[in-house]
Amino acid sequence: MKTIVSWLSITLLGLALGACVAVGASSGGGGEMEIRSGKIEQITQTQMQTNHDSGVGAILGGIGGLGLGSLIGHGTGRDVAMLAGALAGAAGGNYAEKRKYDQPLDAQQIIVRTNSGVLVSVTQPINPSLAKGMSVYVEGAGSEARVVAQH
Structure with missing residues (x-):
């Protein structure tokens, strides 16, 4: 059972470190950006999902659940309580993070x-x-694209 707890701890540590990694040139690198120019034909009000699902809630909840589980029982029962606490804490932390930070934002769809x-x-x-x-630039591509006014 100690092997399971060790693997669980390593997995949680890996998730914590992985959540801090920046991926791609658009996240701070000095990559090139495609810029196109044109005129706005239509603007429609809409909503967009945020990308705040970082996993921090699950990690903190898992660690808290692991700590609480370690206070229960001795031996194998304690190991089971730690595992159950970590899983329940991770699920609860993920739910709390999504409920608080992953709300749709007002946005506009621009053609x-x-x-x-x-x-x-x-x-x-x-x-x-x-x-x-209005004359505008379309900077970037895909989900990173933005429309900005020409000055």
């Missing part, structure tokens, strides 16, 4: 006709300075 004639749709947080017919 831009680029100078080459291609329509591009970008969903981003609300930017009140954007309006239909």
